[in-house]
Amino acid sequence: MSFVVRYLDRKGFEFKKNLNIGIVPLYNSMKKMFTPQNTDIVSVIFSKDRAMQLDAFLASYFEQVANYGVVKVLYHVSDERHNRSYEDLKLLYRNLPVEFIREKSFRNDLIKVLENTSCGRIMFYVDDMLFTTGVDYNWFKNIDPLKEILSLTRGKDLTHSTVLAKDLLVPQLTPASDQLLRFKWNEITEFSDWTYPIGVSGYMFSTTEMLAMIKSIDFKAPNSLEANLQVFLPYFSNRDGLCMEYIAAPCIHSNITQTEGYNHVLGHFSTDDLLALWNEKKRINYTAFFGLKGLEAQTKKYDFISRKEFE
Numbered sequence: 021m022s023f024v025v026r027y028l029d030r031k032g033f034e035f036k037k038n039l040n041i042g043i044v045p046l047y048n049s050m051k052k053m054f055t056p057q058n059t060d061i062v063s064v065i066f067s068k069d070r071a072m073q074l075d076a077f078l079a080s081y082f083e084q085v086a087n088y089g090v091v092k093v094l095y096h097v098s099d100e101r102h103n104r105s106y107e108d109l110k111l112l113y114r115n116l117p118v119e120f121i122r123e124k125s126f127r128n129d130l131i132k133v134l135e136n137t138s139c140g141r142i143m144f145y146v147d148d149m150l151f152t153t154g155v156d157y158n159w160f161k162n163i164d165p166l167k168e169i170l171s172l173t174r175g176k177d178l179t180h181s182t183v184l185a186k187d188l189l190v191p192q193l194t195p196a197s198d199q200l201l202r203f204k205w206n207e208i209t210e211f212s213d214w215t216y217p218i219g220v221s222g223y224m225f226s227t228t229e230m231l232a233m234i235k236s237i238d239f240k241a242p243n244s245l246e247a248n249l250q251v252f253l254p255y256f257s258n259r260d261g262l263c264m265e266y267i268a269a270p271c272i273h274s275n276i277t278q279t280e281g282y283n284h285v286l287g288h289f290s291t292d293d294l295l296a297l298w299n300e301k302k303r304i305n306y307t308a309f310f311g312l313k314g315l316e317a318q319t320k321k322y323d324f325i326s327r328k329e330f331e
Contacts, residue, residue: 051166051255053094054229059161060089062185062227064133066220066242067095067147071105072294073272074147075112075327076304082116084151084310088160089117096123096241105298112331122129123235126241127234134231143228144220146242149173149269151319152309159199165226167259168196169205172222173270174214174263176201177314181213188212196262217256218249222269266274270317272309288321303327 063081067074074093082233083090092198097103103122110120123129134142141160155172180187189208196202205217217223220242239245274288302324309317 035202045157050169051229054226054232055168056165056226056228058138058140059186060139061141061143061157061160061224062089062133062137062139063091063143063145064130065091065093065145065147067093068241069098069102069291070104070294071109071149071272072298072302073306074106075109075298076112076150076272076306077147078109079147079303080151080309082223083307084154086154086156089139089157090137091116091118092132093120094123094126094129094139095120096126101295105295108298108313118257126245127239127293130245131235133236134227137227137237140227141224142230143172143222143224146221146270146271148273149271150306150309151269152312153264153266153268155264155268156199159197160224162197163224163262164316165224168202168255168262169217169259170200170224170262171219172264173219174203174261174266175265175267175314176214177266180315180317182271182315184212186212188214190214191261193263195261199264199327200262201265202214203263205259205261206257206290208209215257216261218246218253221271242328267317270309270314272320272322273318274322297324301326301328301331303330 065074065077074095078091078093081091095106097106106120106122121129121133140257141163161168176190176193178188181191189210189212191203191207193201193203202262203214206214210213233249234245237245237248237251239248303326305323305325308323309320
């Protein structure tokens, strides 16, 4: 029996690989070893040369997320200019539970983060996300990540994919709790955001399961991490999906720094544009995104305010 893994390559075309899934029953019988030992959540954020956008994410996170836990930022800088911008961030968030880890070897650094945390669950984020609505991490404590995959980038307003540049069919959404909706990752037959249960943009997993997975694959940056994790898709496609009614933490597609794959983005600002504005003591007006839904949030152009009063 084979399984088709799909993701976008650097040219924007769909790449397909047939995988043998004869070992799926064996994996399912063994995965009890990945059961989280507690309900604590560590949030891991990937960032590259985007202090300005990371600031917007962190500011919205600490304003919109209740009962948050420790935050780990794994960041890469291309030169000293960008390094100074992250040093600014360290000062700005020095009184909040954020640990900044400058990347030396992305794979080794990430493994170390997961090995050293006592949290039973891990939430992955990327730096061009931000929270547009209130979230309480206590809502997620009853989730079994070995049976259910939470994604904060899904919601009934996810009707268009900016990555695939097409409208999307939305699966049936049914109440899972007062705050969460349940859906099936395998309900829709065409490849889309709604059939993609393993990602690094607002997904929650068992820490021990994710650690075992990343130790068994090669990758050098967030994009190749996400792409190569798709080899485990047969073990995840039958798990339930969970989301909030509306997208809680959309990706804002105003610039791009990754070099491993193709992405349809708006390109309002270059990395240098944002760095120059940051050096002028500006920050993204992240509160302007609060309450926005779906595509409106994802495609909204940044505007900027002074950050001097926050320093």
